[in-house]
Amino acid sequence: MNWFSKKTALQTETDGRVLEDIFLESKPEREACLKHLSQVMDSVERGAVLKLHIENFKRLNQVFGYEYCENLLEQILTYLKELTGKDVYHYIGVEYIIILDQFTQGQAYGLTEKIAERFDRVWKINGTDCLCSAQMGICSYPGHADSPDQMLKCLDLAVIKAEDGGPNQAVVFDSALQKQLIRRQTIAHYLKTALQKEEVEVRYRPTLNIDTGTFTRAELYMRIFIKGLGLIGSSEFLPVAEDSGQIRAIEYYALEKAAQCIFGLLEAGCEFDSIALPISPVLFLQEDFLFEVKHMMEAYHIPAGKLALEIQESALIMAYLNINVTLQQLQEMGVEIILNEFGSGHSGISSILDLPVDTLKLERLFVWQLETNPRSRSVIEGLVRMARDLDMTIIAEGVETENQVQILTEAGCNYQQGFYYSPTLEKDTLLKILGTSLTESQQLLAAEKEKMGRLSESSSGNFKKNSV
Template identity: 30%
Template sequence: MSIKKTLRITLIIFSIVPIIIVSILAYQLIAGRLISIKRDNLNQLAVTNSNGLKAMVKNQQTEINLLAIQNQIYNLALYNQSSVLLTKKGYKDIYKSAMELLKKRHAQYPSCSRITVYNTKFQAIASSDQSIVNTDYSDSITLSYIKATKCSASGVSGLIKNPQLSPDNITNKTSSYCIEIGCPITMETNESSIIIGYIISTINLSYFKDFLSSIKMGETGFGVVLDKNGIIVYHPDSRLIGTSIDNEKLGTLVNSYYTGKITQNGAFAYNYENNRKIYGYSVIPELDWVLLVKQDISEIINLAVIIIYVLGWTVIILIIFMILVSNKFAKSYTDPIIELKDAMRTASDGDLEVQSNIKANNEIGELSRSFNKMLHIIKGNYNELSAMHEELITNEEQLRNNYIRIEYLAYHDILTNLPNKLAFTERVNSTLALSPGSNKVHAVYFVDLDNFKTINDTLGHDYGDNLLTQTAEQLLSLITSDDILARAGGDEFLIFRENLSSQREATEFAANVIDAFKKPFHLSGEIAYVSMSIGIAIYPKNGTLTNVLIKNADIAMYKSKDTGKNKYTLFDKSMEDELNRNTIILEILRGAIENNEIYIKYQPQINIITNKIIGFEALMRIKSGKLGELSPSEFIPIAEESGLIVELGEWILKEACRFNKNLMELGYTPYIVSVNISSVQINRTGFITMLDHVLKETGIPPKYLELEITESTIVSSITDAVTLLNSLQDLGVRISLDDFGTGYSSLNYLTSMPINTLKIDKSFIDNISKNRKDSLIAEAIIQLAHSIDVEVIAEGVEYNEQLSVLKAKNCDIIQGYIYSKPLYPSRLLAILDSVQ
């Protein structure tokens, strides 16, 4: 759609829509207001006319009450009540006088059907209708009501047929129905009033016709009177008088008033006879009637409809006006835009000489001038772009080649030209995706060179790179065209073999790889022997996802390294469980101090001659909420590998010194506390400073602290070890050489190092009483230690036979279950108390 047309339609819509909305709202408000006013008017009209009806009934009631006290009527009723017999002439005179009065009053009211006097036995004794005299009316509701209430009655019998008219004489139904208005005739005594008779006037409904027919409201408004049973008492259509109204809500208005559902007066809207009407009503309790004044809503809102017509014509005129105005307005704004559009189209076709000639001083004129300036700039740059295009075409081939190279580098290892781990993963994923849920067997191998770091450190990285290249070539020679070989990084390689016949085929290939690397490699004049540690994960047994298979093969490879290297290992679920358990243990160690999961047990050390405690060894223990009690053989290696042993070692050192210092302050004989020191801990810079700080902080005399250092820790560098141990001796602490006999057992460092005690490893003590060689080794160690003034501690002593041999060999100190297991501090205190 063009801008001109869009602008024209927009102007028309935004002009007309508000008027239409306002018109609809005005119509709704006016119609609602008219209906509200009409409801009030109809309600008021109903109340006013109901009061008029009550006044008309009251007038008739008053007339009857006056007749009841007239002497003629009173005497007639009295003589009929009295037991005194009158002469025939006397009664005739009274009767005649009463009849004349009744007829005279009957003649005064054309709407009165008859006036009748009754005795107390409900017999007519006089009437303007002489034909009913002496008739028994014992079934009269009106008479029964007056007798029971001793009050006047108006219409209590409801509508009754006009007794003066036969069905053939009925010309108007307002004359065919009557109501009865009566009162008692009473005789006053000193004590009370006595009813001596009754007088009832039967009033034609035509009595109310002129009054009710005057109730009008517009073309459709008129009044209707209903009794409590829904019988129509009055209707402008006299044919309906005496019939029941065919609507439950309207027919039960009187009863609804008596039951409290509605008020005596009111108004409401209601659908009746397929037409929406407004009703005003007023209940007349004296007659059990309700006066309804109704009018059609359609007539009420005709005025509001007139407003809609006026607004409709206004909208039509406004639309015509807006079309004319919008055409002119749109033309003034869109013609320059169209001209500028044509200039742009010409320029887009390649004609850069075109110019826009819009001279307006508004935004469109400014846009025209900017367009001309832009074309000038484009024309000036077109030649430069053409030259650059030629240059880009020339460079396109080079860029394509670079892209191919970059893509190759993204998926290959630069050194060996093998696929990298990303390419390996994608290719394995593709293979596994083709055989989900099948019985095919695939294998992932994680290959790692053993001691590759030694090659780099001793020969240099160039030799290491050369070794990796030759390793890649060797592995390529061992695989088939269907296999995948990739370098995972460093000295690690990945191999994928698909569609194997069995697990055995997978292990045979790994064995072939290990055998192939038994021959040495020639590295620029140097000869290097290389072995492999291989981990194997089988699909689908050990995983169905590539990353899972690689991870499990990696776990199996580390198992090969941990169990001797130069071998292959098939992944087993227990390896992952072990790895997961080690991970949990590592997390436990990280928070052991903070979570109070670390504690110390103390194992006494006994002088073999005096049989007295001369010290105790502090042993670190961990009890976790997740895993329970952890074995030191399990968590110590993890702590050393992660470096957490430094923090944990410093903690046990402080706690053991603090515990021993407390014993001294409590008056116990001074004892030597032994604390194991890890190689990781002792080789850490600042160990001497830390130890000195602990001694000062706890206040323990240094001579009562003994550091247990393993043989393997000090033999790695005897010179450095001598310097370190001398520094420890300078602090005044004792040095114990732990696990002697399990390491290098060099006699040289025993003579050159300041050692106070030497601990014979438990592996020699276990069979000392059964194995002569172990006995001789233990004897040699004891004699050697004594020759250089070093005391000997035998740890792990459990039986009397072992103790007897050690005594015979002149061992100085024993430690083991034969005397005591490691004890909680409280238990140790109990034992110390017993020997004090």
């Protein structure tokens, strides 16, 4: 989950009550924290900063209730103050910042081990036990960061990295993460002018209908080329755009491109089901989102069912009710709703039953594991059967091998997408592909794959075929 998602996850309805706007509530605390950070970073003393993020707080609210969790946060804050003897700032929501002046990096890491050990045990609130987990990031100063804002970015990246290790982990911001941060900053800087200079390339992933043997769908895909970094796919640059506040402009740009594509396909008399656009959950918080979608549909005369918007299942863990209402309104406008990452476990089956969803897209990890884990076949078969029983369309993405095709087809997955069938295509090429069979388009697709291979080699390994 990226930085924005963590913050958004705090603003959810729980146990009949709505958490207040934590950003406004904690403003004085944040200002005090930033002031203290600025002071210690300007001094000649060495030290470290520790950030702690509590995981799965929404779930805790659902199980124990708002008041219980407020008491839990206060108990954690008291514990951290007593343990460290330092100023602990309840920075935002379920995040704490501890300024460890005159601490070495080793001392700070030793402190995280004690904190992790405490989070391995239950917290007791009013006689009721609760077990929660935390992720921690450490950044020492001076060194990697030269301002409080830069320090917070370093800590954010360290916490996100800690998530990869499981619950109650700590990661020290080091030179490897510094390279990642510089890469993200380079991408963010590039995105500032990329739209004006028309340097965001829009392509499309076609999807094969196994029942008819023809390409009937496509999904919009974006990529950018940055000198020194190579080709950067949307899976990498869109999270950066979210964090840097540029996602709205990029997504609305993509929305218009998708609308233009649909208009062109209709004008050409092409037979197709829909063109899909992956949507960031950030857009669901924009007041003009529904207006923009409606405007594009009207401006480009898009009939019901031809525009599809795709949302990740992980987005449902934040602002669920807001997203649900928006999805219902989109569906009433004639927009097909696709839920990506189906089977990832981010949301319960009950949530999926309540959502106005038309199409499910399988978590691509299951497709990839068909090559290495025989048990994944049973998972695939179960998910496909569930989708079909719910009368929903199901799509498998990331299909790359004959073995995957065979298992998916036998399981009844009637829509498949991936490099096995086609790389991403320019709009003009897509026009030639949609409505044709795999056999009819074989020569053209082979040429596109060869072109993609040459491009991949020229990008010095920055662009992998499974990302196109």
